[in-house]
Amino acid sequence: METTVRNFKGHLNKLNAYNHAMGVLSFDSVTAMPRGGSEHLGNTYAVLSQQIYELTVSPAFKDMILEILDHKDQVDYVTRREAEELYEQMQRTDKIPMEEYVAYQLEVNEASNVWHTAKETNDFALFAPHLQKLVDYSRRFAAYWDSTKPAYDVLLDTYEKGITMGELDQFFSMLRQELLPLVKEIAQRGQAIDDSPLHKRFPIEKQRKLSKRLMEVMTIDPNHCSIAETEHPFTDGFSREDVRITTHYYESEFASSMYSVIHEGGHALYELNIGDDIKYSPLGTGSSMGIHESQSRFFENIIGRSESFLSYILPDIQRLGPRALKAVSPRDFYRMVNKSQPSLIRTEADELTYCFHIMVRYELEKRLIAGELSVEDLPREWNRLYKEYLGVDVPNDTMGVLQDSHWSGGAFGYFPSYALGSAYGAQMLHTMEQDIPVWELVGRGELCPIVAWLRERIYRFGCLLTPKELLQNACQAPFDPQYYVRYLTSKYREVYGL
């Protein structure tokens, strides 16, 4: 058994190294690589991917895993969970016929390229046949994985283990019922907010300084987390010792980069605070997309858009920023960055209306996968739901159904994680407030105890626990979206004087 475990860990170490190399190549490709390098990179990706594939499905590796799973009582908990996790990944690949898997990968590549063109040229018809193929693949794969469950439930499970349509239907219907009237009330009777100072010129050199300051306040160790600039902000964690966040600076939109830094900083804190026992393990990363988003959105919205935090950080912003901000009070600044307005683009939505963007996508992909909605009818349904939920008219598909890349990458069941994350965060806040004086600390810029609370309850476990177990562990209660609804309602009624 000792030999098996040693070989198993050696194999994981190799997989880790290849995944690390692939991760750095990908990070480099959007930060430093000249555009013309992509063809050559494609070849290198192909060689390394094949090696990763071979390591993942290797029969010798399977034997090690099965032996460990047969003698769970003889190994430590981490090893057992590693074997379970890798077995699950292996099964997922094994159950798809090889030729179909390869054909799918090619189709994803193709669809992704076509989507770029289709979005640029507002040509949904160009993308439609590819989307149809990806929907068909996803339905078939779901059946291979577990034919006893509805396909969409099987897909959801790959992004947020344990979540089902039943729960999500309830979740989203509660949000709709409680929040839609509030959105309408704000539009009709809310006190107007003038956020023009947010759009004044803020030199990029100074925005870079603000980013450093924000990372410092968030207790992000620069020795283990760097910041780079990319078209779209993201976070990569190669291990808890090497995390990268990125942002994009716009000279006349400093709040955009400010909040992307805080958002990505939340993701980074999670990766930076993985427990010692799994720091180099494949389990040493976020448990799920939803839990990861709970952290980025917790810092971006709950902390970063709170009056306490803004009172603390405003002097720094005034020191670095445009003259128009000098006379702004913390209260006014707070209202500016919380301005709510139904809009067309998900990634630009405010905290309150964001979940409606997700709801549209959830409704549509659920019906696509169930075979109840045809790809042909998708744009019309998209536009209808945007009108119904957000009251906006979608002028074209580029700003509508073609706006996100997810479906073109074959990711069906991914979107709900975004909304779940926000709701998880609100529930965590509720529990945290019982334990520590959150707003007093935030008002003094002391985020250490908050990060420590999250490390203890969430971060250190990595993938050792499922999202549901983590939430139970953090809040001593199952998931309850009431906290999210209450948080948003009370915050936005107050911001808009309702």
Added chain:
Amino acid sequence: METTVRNFKGHLNKLNAYNHAMGVLSFDSVTAMPRGGSEHLGNTYAVLSQQIYELTVSPAFKDMILEILDHKDQVDYVTRREAEELYEQMQRTDKIPMEEYVAYQLEVNEASNVWHTAKETNDFALFAPHLQKLVDYSRRFAAYWDSTKPAYDVLLDTYEKGITMGELDQFFSMLRQELLPLVKEIAQRGQAIDDSPLHKRFPIEKQRKLSKRLMEVMTIDPNHCSIAETEHPFTDGFSREDVRITTHYYESEFASSMYSVIHEGGHALYELNIGDDIKYSPLGTGSSMGIHESQSRFFENIIGRSESFLSYILPDIQRLGPRALKAVSPRDFYRMVNKSQPSLIRTEADELTYCFHIMVRYELEKRLIAGELSVEDLPREWNRLYKEYLGVDVPNDTMGVLQDSHWSGGAFGYFPSYALGSAYGAQMLHTMEQDIPVWELVGRGELCPIVAWLRERIYRFGCLLTPKELLQNACQAPFDPQYYVRYLTSKYREVYGL
């Protein structure tokens, strides 16, 4: 045979991919990686290096190579040269007993770490036993590779194929004889140069703009070559489609980054202009260190420090730079960037005195490898030669024998390439002047025909030709250092009014 060639190319493609990944990991580690990521990176390097080693010495690969070499007439020239090159690399590894090779790699790592500490603390004695071991290893390896030649000749051959001590002795003795009197004459009777405007504050944001402008003038395509910032400037070429140069900005030393961009830009032009037939081949890179340096130094010194080029670029520098530069004439600016002064540090030396720094190292490593100089006596000999050649007193080993990293990495025989490169460049200039109106073009900022000349004669061949063959091809004559001596003498006599 067709199958063999196909398998051979497939194997090369894999090797290429792993080397690409290692290259990007290394580039990333000094540009974007947070410092704390190095431990994890070490593990990834180890896994990939082992894979590269196994691919390089694989018996199946050896069989392919031998079959190709046995049927040279049945394959195209590129394939034949690839097989020869890879066979040579394989032989070099094969001839060293495995345990010794592993022990050597460990010693290089160790020595490199110790050297860092020794340099920081000015403690040569700490480094000495490691240097001794590396000298011993190098002598033994040279004997494994070719016991019929002097060890130092064997080592030289690994950096600059075909060059020997005999040629280098003659080369350096000519330089000493012709240039030492000039250096002394400048010190005694040269017209003084006031270069204080070069040391005024030049904001880094504006230096970055100057770098872009310089790359543009050099005809470097930004679609295939990016620029990043590192502690020490360097160039990485992952293929002719993806080249990276780096620089370091000092606010009060803009000429430092300006000339590092032109220098690295010269390396980049070489990599960017490899021929179509070898663009993804292991032969698709510079032929040798010396030829590579000939290109970087050609652009940095011969072009970049010429009065024609400086007249052309000065208005751009004046537009971006400090007020103190506004009133400077092209002639004065030319004299400033060509100020010559014997100094202690090789990397900061001017064009004229640079070769004396190399001479010191050449003399010493030649005697170390021959067993005629003990490591113990090395610092004393270093200081004696600096006094003799450059007339300077070395105050401590940090600024003396410990300044460069090369020996700590086991690189004996590498230094001469720097001086050879400068001399090759001068000979190429002489030939180029017969073919095109070099200085007229440079004065108008038209570098295209110059790059085209170099592409035709040098760049496109990659490693298809040896350094000697390349020089013969470019200049229709063997290497002749007279051109270098004449170039330096006439330039510096004129600059100093002698």
